[in-house]
Ligand code: ADP
């Protein structure tokens with residue numbers, strides 16, 4: 315028998331994909347390999363994205379309120395739809411529960427799910443409920459759509475494209491470090507009050523209740539801009555950039571000083587003695603969008619405060635590098651890439 319660790323998550327998904335027969339329906343436009351599957355619905359493309367969250371792996375209920383967890387589970391799926399340049403329509407939620415959860419806990423979870431449905435304008439239309447022996451499991455599937463002319467894949471980036479990212483990166487990871495630290499303090503002395511102050515509020519919010527960037531999808535449409543390629547930043551900038559470059563067969567030069575990082579993230583990184591750029595590259599859970607646009611098109615976005623140009627693409631797929639102001643270049647690698 316082969317140890318799962320020899321394959322890793324990406325290797326395992328590749329293995330499943332390689333063994334999957336070609337689609338038999340002409341409506342199936344894209345299967346495994348992008349942020350969402352794509353279907354031909356006539357005028358529009360339909361989109362479907364699924365995510366699963368497992369207690370003890372993806373969340374720790376000692377500091378994650380169930381209401382936020384419900385919201386975050388919806389954000390995951392909506393973010394994948396946004397990464398295809400689409401907007402969400404419906405979702406289903408499936409839960410596995412152990413008997414330690416009272417009814418009120420599930421009410422709280424669904425308060426969060428409903429709040430997210432309202433925020434993203436999505437209808438909750440079904441799901442499945444089952445018991446679980448290993449705590450809480452939540453799986454969300456989101457259905458969305460995008461006009462055919464606006465669909466944006468991961469594998470269609472062009473050389474010389476400007477690499478853009480929305481919002482800022484690394485804050486969710488630093489928020490997690492803060493919450494983990496408070497948990498250790500609390501476990502050592504349950505009478506201790508958590509030391510989470512106002513100056514940390516943004517980091518905690520980014521970790522516990524992130525928002526998917528459907529606002530950017532609307533904005534790109536208003537500006538009549540279709541990115542050449544797009545992916546959402548769920549596993550850290552490095553990992554997502556490598557997916558986009560590898561699938562497009564392109565290289566990239568990213569300028570470290572251009573990576574958008576919030577002031578609170580700088581301060582927390584300093585406190586935890588980690589580089590803020592490393593937090594942005596490898597932290598994950600930002601739920602921002604990473605996309606590429608033609609250089610002429612970028613001019614329309616140059617003054618947009620919500621979007622930052624961080625580098626450009628090249629024709630050399632061997633060269634995916636982080637460049638310093640001084641001109642030094644180091645290869646970008648992703649944790650768990652192999
Ligand atoms: P994301 O981080 O954007 O949610 P993933 O890395 O989870 O994307 O998945 C990458 C691709 O692999 C997606 O197209 C997804 O649908 C597909 N995929 C993931 N797990 C499986 C699986 N167990 N069986 C079939 N396809 C899968």
Ligand code: MG
Nearest residue numbers: 349394546548
């Ligand atoms: Mg994704």
